[in-house]
Amino acid sequence: MFQGKVNKMLYGGDYNPEQWPREIWDEDMRLFELAGIDIVSINVFSWAYNQPDEQTYRFDRLDEMMDLLQKNNIWVSLGTSTAAHPAWMAKKYPDVLAVDMDGKKRKFGRRHNSCPNSPTFRKYSVLMARKLAERYKDHPALLMWHVNNEYGLRCYCERCEQQFRLWLKEKYGTLDALNSAWYTAFWGHTFYEWDEIVAPNNLSEHYKLYGVDVTNFSSISLDYARFMSDSVLECYTLERDAIKEVAPDSVVTTNFQSNGTYKPLDYFKWAKEMDVVALDSYPTSDMAMSYTAMRYDLMRGLKQGQPFLLMESTPSALNWKPQNPLKRPGITKLWSYQAVARGADSVMYFQLRRSFGAFEKFHGAMIDHVGHEHTRVFRECAELGHELQHLDDRIVGARVEAKVAILFDWENWWAIEYSSGPTIDLKYLNIVQKYYDALYGQHVQVDFVSVDDDFNRYDIVIAPVLYMVKQGLANKLEQYTAQGGTFVTTFFSGIVNETDLVTLNGYPGELKKLLGIWVEEIDSLMPNQTNSITMTQQLGKLSGTYTSDLLCDLIHSEGAEVIAEYGSEFYKGMAAVTRNKFGQGEAWYVGTNTEDAFIQQLLEHLCEKKEIKAILASVPEQVEVSKRYKGNQSFLFILNHRDEEVTVPLNNIKYTNLLTNETIEQQVLVDGKTVCILEYHEERTD
Known part of the structure; x- marks a missing residue:
């Protein structure tokens, strides 16, 4: 990745020297050496200093810091400083200010405050990236580029609305095609001119229903979600390209947020444009460790198993939760190694020195407000730093081998939760997590794949709640299964196409042939209401009766073997779980949200059939x-x-x-x- 420059796992984090007087810098270098720090991210939020007005650029402070870090043998992940635009820019060029879901134009403040389609933002962010590349491309401390920071914003301004129309023209070509794809005959929404189309927000298609954000036209909202993800991605690629025009061999990345499952951005699409995936991860003590493990596995899967960088974590307490307990002794090291165990080639913190003002002054850091090394947190960070030095490069670049894959799709996630039925309680991540947890608990390694990836590398492919079946996916799954693969999917699958139009002639639509079933109706259970499923035969540990809730698909077999039947309601005795032999393989359909024990025992049975073994047997709980x-x-x-x-x-x-x-x-x-x-x-x- 770094062309032989780095011979160990990177260890460091975000450093904000602009927040401190010059005399602190030398002390920090001493402390960094004590802790084994060898990389820092700098210049992430320095746009206002670097460019105090439209014509002036000054890099004196950054020059000094780059040289100081080089002198102390510390690599630099150099930010482009574009994560928050300067106040003068917002004052002079209001097009840079984003508009929120309610149609209100924001004022200067916070961060993530720039409209992604603003000509002003794009012009000056690209200029800044290019000037930095020209200045530092040959600097011996420079290791990689960190563009912007934690991208994440949806804007609904008139400029975005105009660009949305252009994006739609390119996608659909004609208004007839768009009207057909969006089903605009409903509620008289037929469009006859492109400029009749408006952004779907709280002034148009969106509103609150029972406290939940809903949309009247999921197809419009789904396309706007795609458009916004693409718009923000284009901001990244514009800065990346400006850097690579000057320094083609540069390693360029940005940091993903929300532990990797950030809903507004399609990270599979983003990863294709990045040299290396980088993640900000902030697990807390009230999270199951499988929750974080799943997200690390997802990050590794974004680039077909390539290692990723843990770009931010905290060595101590957070500051944005309602309550922010300290990390107990040993936890920082343990949780850092969890990332390494699942594919990270770095451990980095936010932040290295604790800010003494504003929002993040109580966010954890390696160097606390006391300012010296005689703290528990610093000692633990230094201990980890020395261990990573001891490990040298043995683990760096190592891969993870998995024979089971989970299909994950951001657009499917958006479409499910834009749907106005059958229940607001259906959350895509929750169902994916359940199936992941069943494998995690059995110590079976898992890859995450996109619809574009090669399924044939895996013995088992699981697609929880595959509501949206994209063009060509059904054929791809049929070929995979016919060649001997085992495919597993669940209730509320095969319902719609890519524009959220229902596939007619019965659920699960294009998957009917593969699964050998027809779903007649879908029963949405009330909160705290349950049904049950009873096995028609014993398969390994699978036997007897299990509870289910949330949704129940009323299934007719069209060749599939009935594995379990419902135990109550008017559909008692109807198929709940099926298995269909297809070519050399088999396709399973789990038609309801079962208790965890059923999923665990089902996947254990399927792994045994495929001779997929746990990494270790007889592992104690937790x-x-x-x-x-x-x-x-x-x-x-x-x-x-x-x-x-x-x-x-x-x-x-x-x-x-x-x-x-x-x-x-x-x-x-x-x-x-x-x-x-x-x-x-x-x-x-x-």
């Missing part, structure tokens, strides 16, 4: 295992999330504990809230 490999060397991570020590049985292999250099066989003792990293030789043929 202990997480993951594995990366490089060549014929494998790296086994054992993360103990419990408070007390545990004994973990190992496979009959000789291991080296990379953190202690001990040779280990048979079993390993792992202290509470700690990690063990074991290296061993494993012959590979790929």
